[in-house]
Amino acid sequence: DADVTQTPRNRITKTGKRIMLECSQTKGHDRMYWYRQDPGLGLRLIYYSFDVKDINKGEISDGYSVSRQAQAKFSLSLESAIPNQTALYFCATSDLPRGITGELFFGEGSRLTVL
Amino acid sequence: RKEVEQDPGPFNVPEGATVAFNCTYSNSASQSFFWYRQDCRKEPKLLMSVYSSGNEDGRFTAQLNRASQYISLLIRDSKLSDSATYLCVVTFNNDMRFGAGTRLTVKP
Numbered sequence: 001d002a003d004v005t006q007t008p009r010n011r012i013t014k015t016g017k018r019i020m021l022e023c024s025q026t027k028g029h030d031r032m033y034w035y036r037q038d039p040g041l042g043l044r045l046i047y048y049s050f051d052v053k054d055i056n057k058g059e060i061s062d063g064y065s066v067s068r069q070a071q072a073k074f075s076l077s078l079e080s081a082i083p084n085q086t087a088l089y090f091c092a093t094s095d096l097p098r099g100i101t102g103e104l105f106f107g108e109g110s111r112l113t114v115l
Numbered sequence: 116r117k118e119v120e121q122d123p124g125p126f127n128v129p130e131g132a133t134v135a136f137n138c139t140y141s142n143s144a145s146q147s148f149f150w151y152r153q154d155c156r157k158e159p160k161l162l163m164s165v166y167s168s169g170n171e172d173g174r175f176t177a178q179l180n181r182a183s184q185y186i187s188l189l190i191r192d193s194k195l196s197d198s199a200t201y202l203c204v205v206t207f208n209n210d211m212r213f214g215a216g217t218r219l220t221v222k223p
Contacts, residue, residue: 035213040123042202042215043159090158102147102206106158 003027006091006107014115019078021110023091031094032074033104034058034066036087043090049074081114088112118142119205121214129222132193136217138203139185147206148179148186152199153216159202162188193221 004025013019023032030051035043045058047066055068063085065077078085091107121138128134140148148165163170165177165186176189186205190197198221203214 040215042119043213045211096209102149102164102211103161104151104159104204104211106160108158109156 002108004091004093004105004107006089006110008110009108010111012113012115013081015082017081017114019081019112021076021089021091021112023074023076023107025072025074025091025093025105027093027095027105028071029093029095029105030071031096032068033092033094034064034074034076035090035092036060036085037090037109038087046076046089078112081112083114086112086114117215118212119203119214121201121203121217123215123217125218125220127220127222128193130193130195132221133189133191134193134219135187135189136201136203136219137185137187138205138214138217139183140203140205140212141184142205142207143181143184145184145205145207148177149204149206150175150177150186150188151202151204151213153202154199162201190219193219195221195223197221 007022033048034046037043049055049068067075089110092104118141150162151159152162153159165179169178174191178187200216200218202216
């Protein structure tokens with residue numbers, strides 16, 4: 001089983017709908033992240049959380065919200081989806097600050113299409 | 116100017132070739148540097164960290180040039196399985212910035 005699990009893996013929705021992407025991890029990491037990936041733009045950080053009570057905006061947080069329900073769970077919501085939010089979304093965890101590598105461990109991605 | 120820039124490629128090389136990618140970054144105070152590999156429709160995975168002294172892992176060599184603000188990745192004796200997109204990652208104060216990636220295709 002994957003250490004970082006995202007659901008759903010694929011979703012097609014309509015403009016204006018509320019969408020939630022969920023992420024759970026079994027790595028025991030405190031830090032969790034949500035990224036989106038668009039062709040030619042690379043991965044851009046939406047939100048990140050260093051622990052359950054610490055949530056921070058990333059580069060492109062407008063139109064998104066997050067919830068850190070527990071150390072292992074971090075969900076991303078689109079309150080009213082719009083077509084330019086069509087993208088591949090990745091959840092990731094990091095072993096910092098206790099770890100030394102700073103490596104990001106990614107889920108398999110959630111492909112979202114907004115019509 | 117993007118904070119982290121990479122040549123998008125694609126680089127198309129024959130098996131056995133040596134190929135090099137560069138990545139430039141704009142923040143001179145950047146602290147950590149990494150190369151990630153992403154296969155088509157898959158998640159990125161860490162390939163290697165990049166140290167000031169340079170480091171090697173088998174056929175892969177990473178270099179950092181702080182004065183010129185770039186990192187490089189050299190792949191020797193390319194294999195078909197090296198075909199992927201290679202992402203440069205630069206970190207400053209826990210903020211990790213990704214390049215858009217360089218696509219490599221290794222052909223028989």
